[in-house]
Amino acid sequence: MKRLLFITIISVVLLAGRLVLPAFAQEQQKxxxxxxxxxxxxxxxxxxxxxxxxxxxxxxxxxxxxxxxxxxxxxxxxxxxxxxxxxxxxxxxxxxxxxxxxxxxxxxxxxxxx
Known part of the structure; x- marks a missing residue:
């Protein structure tokens, strides 16, 4: 159960990072x-x-x-x-x-x- 929770949390963090970082990178791109x-x-x-x-x-x-x-x-x-x-x-x-x-x-x- 702890392992499933850990995998879920890591997946959410990675997914959130993928959604936020491209927008930030594009905003900073000259x-x-x-x-x-x-x-x-x-x-x-x-x-x-x-x-x-x-x-x-x-x-x-x-x-x-x-x-x-x-x-x-x-x-x-x-x-x-x-x-x-x-x-x-x-x-x-x-x-x-x-x-x-x-x-x-x-x-x-x-x-x-x-």
Whole structure:
């Protein structure tokens, strides 16, 4: 009986540790992004959500010399380099590349650095 209790307690402790540690590790993880070998500076740090890394779109676009427009009424981001256009809407998993729909794994969102 004592052995069963001991195994149960150890299992609960190990399981609790597995549930808590990844979240803590992810929170402490600094994500660096390089474009052409140069680091990109962000006003809000990238995060990992549902196994996907989310980065501030404007910072990436500007590092690539892509023009970005923001429509606050529809919460839509539009970007173009003259050849390719991208349109994203906050909270919408459907993005558009040259007017062709693309389903995103994680919708665009607005994150504020706390």
């Amino acid at each position: 994500i660096s992004v390089l474009i052409d070998g140069l680091p990109v500076a962000f006003d809000v740090q990238p995060i990992i959500q549902n196994g996907r890394t989310l980065v501030p779109f404007r910072a990436i676009a500007e590092a690539l010399n892509v023009r970005v427009n923001w429509d606050s009424t529809t919460q839509t981001i539009s970007a173009t380099d003259g050849k390719t256009s991208i349109r994203l809407q906050i909270g919408n998993r459907t993005a558009y590349r040259n007017e062709n729909p693309i389903t995103l794994d994680v919708p665009p969102q607005i994150l504020v650095e706390v």
